[in-house]
Amino acid sequence: MTSLQAPETSHGSDFAELSRLIKDAGLLRRRRRYYAMRIALNLAAFGGGWAAFAYLGDSWWQLFLAAFFAMVFAQLSFIGHDAGHKQIFRTRRANDATGLVHGGLTGLSYGWWIGTHARHHANPNNEDEDPDVDIAALAFSRAQSSRKRGFLRWVAKYQAFLFFPLLLLEGLNLHVSSVKAVWRRDVRKHRLESALLIAHLLAYLAAVFIVLSPLTGIIFILVHQFLWGLYMGCSFAPNHKGMEMLATGHELDFLRKQVLTSRNIRGGRVADFALGGLNYQIEHHLFPSMARPNLKHAQVIVREFCAGRGIAYAECGWARSYGYVLQHLHAVSTPLRRPEVTA
Template sequence: MTSTQIPDTPATAGSDFAELSRLIKAAGLLQRRRRHYAVRIGLNLAAFGGGWVAFVFLGDSWWQLFLAAFFAMMFAQLSFIGHDAGHKQIFSSRKANDATGFVHGGLTGLSYGWWMGTHSRHHANPNNEDEDPDVDIAALAFSKAQSSRKRGFLRWMAKYQAFLFFPLLLLEGLNLHVSSVKAVLRKDIRKRKLESTLLIAHLVAYLAAVFIVLSPLTGIIFILVHQFLWGLYMGCSFAPNHKGMEMLSAGHKLDFLRKQVLTSRNVRGGRVVDFALGGLNYQIEHHLFPSMARPNLKHAQVIVQDFCARRGISYAQCGWARSYGYVLQHLHEAGEPLRRRSAEATA
């Protein structure tokens, strides 16, 4: 991988998307919101630092498990800032955004370069079975075609993946760490030395803090609770956005606007959901305008939804709980052929 730049959104003159882009630009929604991000980043870092002060103050106590849950939330909030930096939502300068992304990657133990490369491929081809890495996951099948290709234990998992989905999300935090280390070892990211230093520094500081303050047993349980809850939080933040929406394959004829809208889902819920999901609940608008600052997405949503209605383009939006229902329903349907064949074989 020679670059981690997420490509700019195309806007062919005369296209539906070009017209929508003009409306969004005229509303001033592509402007940076530096003051918003300065406050958000400052509050995040203050809360994160305060959490570690409380961690030392509590000492070797089982009350630390509440702080493990707190740090799971903070790791997710810091990751959301890294995500925004990767999309150039914070600064106009790539260097400034990358610096912010590297710092937040270091705080959470993630490779910013690896994430950028993977995420740019997802944005270019969401829900594309051939090109989107987010629907190419060994432990899950997102279509009946994918489930038919599973073998051995993975085939059994695909049969019952709707029931296994949330337990599997507990491992997502560990998976993110492992994938980051693998990317550095493969030497396929920019600034490999910097990323290596940040990952090692994170691991050493994290383990030292935990095991200096806590006993071995309490420390191990603290780490497990923290990493499992962080993985669950991250998985629950990203899963509703595309899972259960239209799946694409090579050769599809959708233009950019329809490709992004028809494969994405928004989640309603107001300020609480906006905070909890880091703005990812406006997934349609985010995919159409990935460099749009997070606080502008809710304003763009009104324009985009109306535009889609006038063009007859299906615009998916539902509540938070219902979004997970769609995800589980889709996973259950993808594994249905395997369950049917298993039943026929035992009949």
């Protein structure tokens, strides 16, 4: 784990210089053809999956389709993520329309996600301001672990062992959080999003229980939602967990705040597809509106730029990243496993 360094007064111009290099390389241009192809393939997989679902009928073979839909839902969610960052189109309206459609297909509130994710990008790994490290069942610092009580304290105590099982519930958590946000009218287009969430739920349940028997349908839903949650959790967790935690009032500039709290994942084209471009987390946090296929080209420039200024640039393999995550979770929960001293 890299220790944070206080920035020098001259560091304020570093990001401006890096931005010029990125812009001069043409990496801030939109990639509409790429996204048109990606969206078309995703929608074809989505439609083809449901056609296969209807063809198979009431069969336990449908559980393989449940796993397939977990992958498809994740890929659709990645497009929603890119739309939220205005990576696809220049105008907010076009990006929002794309995000709302993809949110409707997956049963998520696009407006809720934008608000939550914007706060994360503004303050990554800040235990006071980043919602991604404010999770009831987990502790990402010793201060957080000391505040756990009751059952949640027991979960945090063994969180490194429970981490992947807990990720199975991430899909359900995303649905519940979406519904709560729309119900509280925390999203700008709450009526439209309400209609989209209700339409998704009714269509999803109708398709499942018209084709499948009650028992098969329930198991199909559980397999689908659990695997989708696991996939989503495994896509986001390696990017920041186990990196430096920040506190309000830190003195890092924008460049160092984003680089020192993020981690890239190696893996070539397989990782590019499986993680939806999130494997280039450092570049994504520095340039969130950069189109997904440009991130790998920006990485060459950013990595060299950081090396020239002595800024630690974290990058490792996929499996190793989970090792760092689990080590960090185990370390911060160590005080909870120590026997209490009684007088």
